[in-house]
Amino acid sequence: MTGLTGQSVGTSHGEPFGVWGPGDGGKLRAPFCFVGSEVSGGGSAVARSGAGLLGILGVVSVFFHASSSVTFNHCRCHGDRVLEIMSERVVVTGMGAVTPLGLTVDSFWEGLVAGRSGVSGITRFDASTLRSRIAGEVTGFDPSAGFADARDARHADRYAQFAVAAAREAVRQAHIGEARVDVDRVGVVIGSSNGGIASYMRQADVLRESGPRGLSPFGVPMLRSNMGAALVAREWGFRGPSLSVGSACATASQSIGEACRLIRLGEADLVIAGGSEAPICELVLGSFCAMRAVSMRNEDPCGASRPFDVARDGFVIAEGAGVLVLESESSALRRGVQIFGEIAGHGCTTDAHHLTLPLPDGSGAARAMAMALLQAGCGVGDVSCVFAHGTGTRAGDTAEVRALEAVFEGRRVSVTALKSLTGHLCGASGALDVIAALRAIEAGALPATLNLSRPEVGDRLDYVTGEVRSGPVEAVLCNAFGFGGANSALVVRRYGTESR
Numbered sequence: 001m002t003g004l005t006g007q008s009v010g011t012s013h014g015e016p017f018g019v020w021g022p023g024d025g026g027k028l029r030a031p032f033c034f035v036g037s038e039v040s041g042g043g044s045a046v047a048r049s050g051a052g053l054l055g056i057l058g059v060v061s062v063f064f065h066a067s068s069s070v071t072f073n074h075c076r077c078h079g080d081r082v083l084e085i086m087s088e089r090v091v092v093t094g095m096g097a098v099t100p101l102g103l104t105v106d107s108f109w110e111g112l113v114a115g116r117s118g119v120s121g122i123t124r125f126d127a128s129t130l131r132s133r134i135a136g137e138v139t140g141f142d143p144s145a146g147f148a149d150a151r152d153a154r155h156a157d158r159y160a161q162f163a164v165a166a167a168r169e170a171v172r173q174a175h176i177g178e179a180r181v182d183v184d185r186v187g188v189v190i191g192s193s194n195g196g197i198a199s200y201m202r203q204a205d206v207l208r209e210s211g212p213r214g215l216s217p218f219g220v221p222m223l224r225s226n227m228g229a230a231l232v233a234r235e236w237g238f239r240g241p242s243l244s245v246g247s248a249c250a251t252a253s254q255s256i257g258e259a260c261r262l263i264r265l266g267e268a269d270l271v272i273a274g275g276s277e278a279p280i281c282e283l284v285l286g287s288f289c290a291m292r293a294v295s296m297r298n299e300d301p302c303g304a305s306r307p308f309d310v311a312r313d314g315f316v317i318a319e320g321a322g323v324l325v326l327e328s329e330s331s332a333l334r335r336g337v338q339i340f341g342e343i344a345g346h347g348c349t350t351d352a353h354h355l356t357l358p359l360p361d362g363s364g365a366a367r368a369m370a371m372a373l374l375q376a377g378c379g380v381g382d383v384s385c386v387f388a389h390g391t392g393t394r395a396g397d398t399a400e401v402r403a404l405e406a407v408f409e410g411r412r413v414s415v416t417a418l419k420s421l422t423g424h425l426c427g428a429s430g431a432l433d434v435i436a437a438l439r440a441i442e443a444g445a446l447p448a449t450l451n452l453s454r455p456e457v458g459d460r461l462d463y464v465t466g467e468v469r470s471g472p473v474e475a476v477l478c479n480a481f482g483f484g485g486a487n488s489a490l491v492v493r494r495y496g497t498e499s500r
Contacts, residue, residue, distance in 0.1 A: 053370040053380075056363075056406060090260045091339045091495055093270075093332050094174030094325030095435045096166035100136035100318055100422050103145075104169060108432070109439045111421065112447040113468050117302035118422050119316050124280050132294040134301040135280045136318025136423025138162070148235060155218045156231055157196030162321035162428075163228030163276035164235055170272065171236060174325035175337050187240035187268040188229045189259040190323065191251040193427030193482070194279040195225030201283055228276045232323075240268045246427070248482025249389070250348075251275045252322060253430030253490055257346035259326045269331040274431035276321035285317055291356065293393060303451050305424075307390030307417035308397050308463065310456040315391040318423030322431030341438045344475070344493040345378065347371025351485025357395050358481060362403030365389075368487040369407045369477060376491035380408050382475050383491075385446050385464070387433040389479040390417025391424050400479065401457040416464040420450035430480035430488065437476035437492040445470050 097104060100118025101111030111118065118136045127133040144150035146164030153161055167190070171177070176186075199222040206214045221227055226244035233242050241262055245255045252275025259273035279285075288294045295314040297304035306312040332339050349371070351364035358365065373380065389400055404415065418436055419425075425432060440446055446469040455463055475493045482488075 053374055053407070056366050056370040057374075088264050088266075089329040090263050090326050090343045091329050091332050092324050092341050092343065092438060093327045093337045093339060094170035094172070094176070095340065095438065096169030096171075096173070096323045097321070097432060097435055098138055098141065098162045098166050099320040099322075099425070099432060100138055103138070103141060103165070105435060105439070109436065112418060112436060113443075113445060115448060115450060115467075116421065117305075117450060118318070119301045119304055121298070121301060122280065125282055127282070127285070130282070130286055131289045131296050132285060132314075132317075133298045134295065134304055134316055135285070136316060136320075136425070137280060138320050141165070146235070152231070155222065156227065157199040157222045158278035158319075159192050159194070159196060159276045159321075160222075160228045160231050162278060162319070163190050163192075163274075163323065164231050166274065166276065166321040166323040167232045167235070167272055170323045170325045174270075174327070175335070176236070176270070176325070181270060181335070183237050184239045185269040186236075186238040187242065187259065187262055187271040188233045188238055189241070189243045189245065189255045189262070189271055189273045190229040190232060191245035191247070191255045191275050191427055192225045192228055192277055193246065193248050193251050193275075194277055194284060196223035196227065197284055198278055198281045199223050201281055232272055238272065240271070247486040247488070248484055249391075249424070249426050249429060250480040250482035250486040250488040251427030251430065252432075253434075253478065253480035253488035254348060254486070256324065256326065256343060256431065256434060256490060257348055257488060260343050260346055263326060263328050270325060270327045272323060273326050274321065274323035275428035276323075277426045277428045278319045279426055280317060280319050288317065293356075295392065305392050305420045306451040307388065307392045307420050307449060308401070308455050308457060309392075309452045310454040312392040312394065312397065312456075314393055315419065316423035318425045320422075320425050320432070321428050322425075322435050324431060324434065339495045341441055342493045342495050342497075343434070343490060345372040345374070345376025345491035347373075347375065347487075347489045349487045351487065353485050356483050358399040358485065360395070360399060360402075362399040362401070362406065364485060365400060365403035365479065365481055365487045365489075366406045368489040369403065369479065372477065372489040372491045373407075376475070376493065378475055378491055378493070380411055380413070383413055383477050384473040385414040385416060385440070385476050387437055387476055387478045388415050388417045389481045390449070391419055396481065398457050400481070401461065405460055410460055412460060412462040414446060414462045414464055414469070416446055417449045417452075418447060420452065421447070430478065430490070433478040433480065434490060434492055437478055440476065441473045441492070441494050444472055446473065
């Protein structure tokens with residue numbers, strides 16, 4: 001049998017099927033959605049490349065009770081019953097970015113392939129009293145750039161302004177204004193880890209200095225973390241589901257995963273998805289300094305973000321947004337728009353371990369990666385590169401390496417970490433990794449990790465360093481992990497590539 005690594009139309013002949021795990025009391029379970037290929041006969045079967053992934057998920061084997069053959073695709077199960085078959089592929093038809101490397105997707109990608117750091121000394125406020133005084137700031141940004149009515153920008157926090165600007169680029173590329181869409185079937189899932197924290201600080205200053213009569217009536221809306229999604233929906237009149245995911249630095253990745261779920265469940269045809277952040281302020285950075293989580297390499301800003309390097313001393317805070325237009329394959333084909341790639345799989349887990357630290361063995365992250373690969377129908381040999389979470393913290397990088405080694409079982413998979421160039425955009429970083437992965441697939445080029453000269457961990461991994469690495473890129477695994485033990489992984493694949 002070919003097991004869990006192929007793709008086919010979902011049909012079932014015979015009894016229900018599912019995943020058999022330890023301690024289930026004889027009940028079938030399916031804790032993830034996955035893509036499979038034809039399975040002949042009944043009994044127990046696990047694909048060669050799927051066996052290790054199932055082991056990471058704590059699954060003993062897969063049992064199929066069938067009179068003849070079983071084929072399946074994105075099965076949504078509950079207990080021992082297959083509820084429905086989710087066979088719709090989710091594709092990307094638009095991308096938008098606001099980053100420390102530039103204000104468009106093109107300038108972001110050009111900065112990555114040039115190996116140009118977006119980190120510098122902080123200019124947004126006086127950081128002289130802080131131990132860390134560097135950041136990845138967005139420069140040259142026009143707050144009103146994304147709004148049809150420039151006056152609306154005045155009532156939006158900087159993070160929401162970023163979200164609308166990135167969404168406008170993505171919506172334009174997807175030709176949503178030109179090709180008719182049903183706005184009741186267009187959703188928005190844009191999250192933020194910090195929301196309008198800068199607006200909150202400004203209103204707190206007003207309250208302290210002038211009392212409550214001086215407060216703005218827009219103060220509360222400006223600090224809400226759902227305003228990015230709400231303003232995007234209002235700007236274009238999208239009336240489908242509007243959600244704001246908040247899972248720390250996994251926010252954008254989980255937003256994309258939830259958007260895919262909405263499309264596969266048939267609740268939307270298109271979803272504008274991603275994350276946006278504007279956390280560069282004294283409160284946030286000062287708190288990270290107190291945690292000793294950020295780099296203190298103030299005299300060498302460009303060399304401060306050092307994922308996986310022996311000299312790493314913390315992450316570099318950054319700001320910006322990444323937004324994608326996700327669309328059902330049938331909708332994209334009907335509209336006749338360009339398809340840039342496919343979001344083939346998503347895995348999401350929680351460590352349930354610590355407020356800020358990951359599980360030391362990386363097992364929670366490994367489970368998320370395994371779930372994403374299984375849902376995508378990808379074996380580990382199908383992955384061209386991992387776009388690592390790679391922030392430059394001691395504990396985080398070590399745990400991620402252990403997770404990667406568990407998932408790839410000694411295979412020297414290529415790994416790169418984009419935060420070495422941009423800094424850490426917190427809740428927006430996962431979307432930018434996906435955008436970069438799509439451009440890498442298109443260009444056949446992997447951006448190199450900056451400042452990685454002496455890897456401390458992961459000698460079985462093939463780090464992309466020095467220069468851009470050229471060659472075919474078919475599928476990319478994008479990782480994003482956050483405080484509270486949030487783990488999210490996405491598989492981004494070349495459109496038209498079938499699972500093997």
